[in-house]
Amino acid sequence: MAQDVAIIGIGLHPFGRHDTLTGRAQGAIALRAALKDAGIGWESVGIAYGGSHDAGNADALCNDLGLTGLPFINVANGCATGGSALASAVAAIRSGSAEFAVAVGFDKHPRGAFNPHPRDWGLPDWYGETGLMLTTQFFALKTRRYMHEHGITEDALVRVAQRAFRNGALNPQAWRRREMSYAEIAESMPVNLPLRQYMFCNPAEGGAALVLCPAEIAKRYHPKPIIVKAAVVRTRHHGSFEVFSPALAAQQAPAPTVTASRAAFEQAGVGARDIDVLQLQDTDSGSEIIHMAENGFCEHGEQERLLRDGETEIGGRLPINTDGGCLANGEPIGASGLRQVIEICTQLRQEAGARQVPGDPRLGYTHVYGAPGVSGVTILQR
Amino acid sequence: MPHPVLASPDLIRFEGDTPHLVGSRCDECGEVYFPATDSCTRCTATRMSPHDVGHRGTLWSWTIQGFLPKAPYNSGETPETFRPYGVGYVEMASGIKVESRLTVADETQLQIGMPLELTLIPYRTTGEGEVFTFAFRPSASA
Known part of the structure; x- marks a missing residue:
């Protein structure tokens, strides 16, 4: 049995728009906050993994924090950058190559939808030039097909967004803090039908950082260490329905989310029913609905009832995206996956204030999905 | 009639005058690809042959592109002149689903399972004239 690894420091620079701050500055603020939370100095950190998509090399943070000579690995794994940084930091501690490790991410994206360049993704130019290479299209196409196969209606899409903004309103660090009515969401501008304006998250800015160490020494540094029971990253298989696919194979295969989730539950030795609070990638309402089932939290098609019955609310059986998720926080790619982990740590520490899940949450779960078909899952335990 | 640019x-x-999509087929396992590739992600073989993916299919999923995409989209439209366009995955005879523009952008006219056929549509104009890309339009039979 590999040794357990604990999170002893969390730090967030709130997501949103911060015109006077660079992405890196937001990452540095988050990292200093995480080190302070852990009660250690930057000079104690033995290895760091960090990523940013649009705001420069993450290891430039050393120019802010201090040039201590540590190995700093830049991570570039799309929306799963944070999850990949965390999985790498956990592996480094387990291997004994460092006592203290950092996972950090930050970003600052231009306004509007992402505009990927086909060649960066191994795709021909015409795919972008003729208007087929948009992430929003993919989410809409996958959602439409899923609704068709599993009997989900637009009602469920609206309810996911409504809950996200309701939770965001309770979170002082969220970007979108205004509750929205059912009609406001249901009648918002069609972006890529069936998905509308308020069913999509926006590219944003922000920073997030974690400090980790072996679990056996964690209590020296933080009174409530959070154990990383699993941190798994998986990429797509032939036949899974992924973003940036000019065609889909005749035979469908399970998404990387499914394989990452199964591996994480196996590693942690727990099941979906044991999870008390969870974060699912909600780039859009449809994705969250699909991810509920792909991660094993319900059967395909069961989501609409769970949403309608309030089961996914903060006080429900399956509290999802208690901080408002990507929908209310926006998505700075490099930081987004770590924001999810920070929210679960906050919930498990019982420090989530007005959005605190009731009872005594012991196990949490996070899931990210990103281009071109990569998923990261963590299972966290108080 | 000369073929369009x-x-x-x-x-x-x-x-x-009937356009067909050209892809590739794995010599080892028979998997079909569009556009053509030089290796098989299913069985990892590297011997591929050209394959006619066909010109008829059925609508497998769809959306309507409601905003003007940023570059590299190069239709030349502005936010003011932009007209929403349909996008779908079209299931072809071999079972492969090809992502394509649709000639229809009216949600009341699109339904999963409807028969479609390949056509070519102008999507931008250059100094030399119109440039065409492939699209699917409703057809009487699959």
């Missing part, structure tokens, strides 16, 4: 000529083959 295409954004990517190697995607299309003509049978008379």
Whole structure:
């Protein structure tokens, strides 16, 4: 049995728009906050993994924090950058190559939808030039097909967004803090039908950082260490329905989310029913609905009832995206996956204030999905 | 009739005036790809042959592109002149689903399972004239 690894420091620079701050500055603020939370100095950190998509090399943070000579690995794994940084930091501690490790991410994206360049993704130019290479299209196409196969209606899409903004309103660090009515969401501008304006998250800015160490020494540094029971990253298989696919194979295969989730539950030795609070990638309402089932939290098609019955609310059986998720926080790619982990740590520490899940949450779960078909899952335990 | 100028000529083959999509097929396991590839992600083989993906299919999923995409989209439209367009995955005879523009952008006219056929549509104009890309339009039979 590999040794357990604990999170002893969390730090967030709130997501949103911060015109006077660079992405890196937001990452540095988050990292200093995480080190302070852990009660250690930057000079104690033995290895760091960090990523940013649009705001420069993450290891430039050393120019802010201090040039201590540590190995700093830049991570570039799309929306799963944070999850990949965390999985790498956990592996480094387990291997004994460092006592203290950092996972950090930050970003600052231009306004509007992402505009990927086909060649960066191994795709021909015409795919972008003729208007087929948009992430929003993919989410809409996958959602439409899923609704068709599993009997989900637009009602469920609206309810996911409504809950996200309701939770965001309770979170002082969220970007979108205004509750929205059912009609406001249901009648918002069609972006890529069936998905509308308020069913999509926006590219944003922000920073997030974690400090980790072996679990056996964690209590020296933080009174409530959070154990990383699993941190798994998986990429797509032939036949899974992924973003940036000019065609889909005749035979469908399970998404990387499914394989990452199964591996994480196996590693942690727990099941979906044991999870008390969870974060699912909600780039859009449809994705969250699909991810509920792909991660094993319900059967395909069961989501609409769970949403309608309030089961996914903060006080429900399956509290999802208690901080408002990507929908209310926006998505700075490099930081987004770590924001999810920070929210679960906050919930498990019982420090989530007005959005605190009731009872005594012991196990949490996070899931990210990103281009071109990569998923990261963590299972966290108080 | 001369064939239209295409954004990517190697995607299309003509049978008379009827355009067909050109892909590839794995010599080892038979998996079909569009556009053509030189390796098989299913069985990892590297021997592939050209394959006619066909010109008829059925709508497998769809959306309507409601905003003007940023570059590299190069239709030349502005936010003011932009007209929403349909996008779908179209299931072809071999079972492969090809992502394509649709000639229809009216949600009341699109339904999963409807029969479609391949056509070519102008999507931008250059100094030399119109440039065409492939699209699917409603057809009487699959």
